[in-house]
Amino acid sequence: MRDTCEDRLVDPERVSDVRTRMPSSPEVKNLADVFALLGDPNRLRLLVALSEAGELCVCDLAATCAMSESAVSHALRLLRAHRVVAVSRRGRRAYYRLEDAHVRMLLDLGRSHTEHATPLHPAEVAQ
Numbered sequence: 001m002r003d004t005c006e007d008r009l010v011d012p013e014r015v016s017d018v019r020t021r022m023p024s025s026p027e028v029k030n031l032a033d034v035f036a037l038l039g040d041p042n043r044l045r046l047l048v049a050l051s052e053a054g055e056l057c058v059c060d061l062a063a064t065c066a067m068s069e070s071a072v073s074h075a076l077r078l079l080r081a082h083r084v085v086a087v088s089r090r091g092r093r094a095y096y097r098l099e100d101a102h103v104r105m106l107l108d109l110g111r112s113h114t115e116h117a118t119p120l121h122p123a124e125v126a127q
Helices: 012-021 025-038 041-053 058-065 069-081 101-116
Strands: 085-090 093-098
Touching (some): 025 041, 025 101, 041 058, 041 069, 041 085, 041 093, 041 101, 058 093, 093 101
Antiparallel strands (some): 085 093
């Protein structure tokens, strides 16, 4: 099976239509950054914990995810910088939560997808 086209443009109207709806380069970069953040198992654990709990402080997140408070704080700084999590302060404690419903939807859809999809080993994809 070949992965290349003999013709360089089969459906020019469709190509043109899709190109006009493609996000800008900065938008694609921001989206890639968010997915990269979600691609780290420790950060993903933190997000799932926040999804389940609603809101937790750093020490409770560390205990929940079996991580050091330092590692949790570092991960939360990255997630907060990309508006994946939000923080509120009560006294000397900082409590983290998912930024909005979109983040929860990404997590829910990802979890649903992995429950219903059988991953292929990279060697199997080439066949």
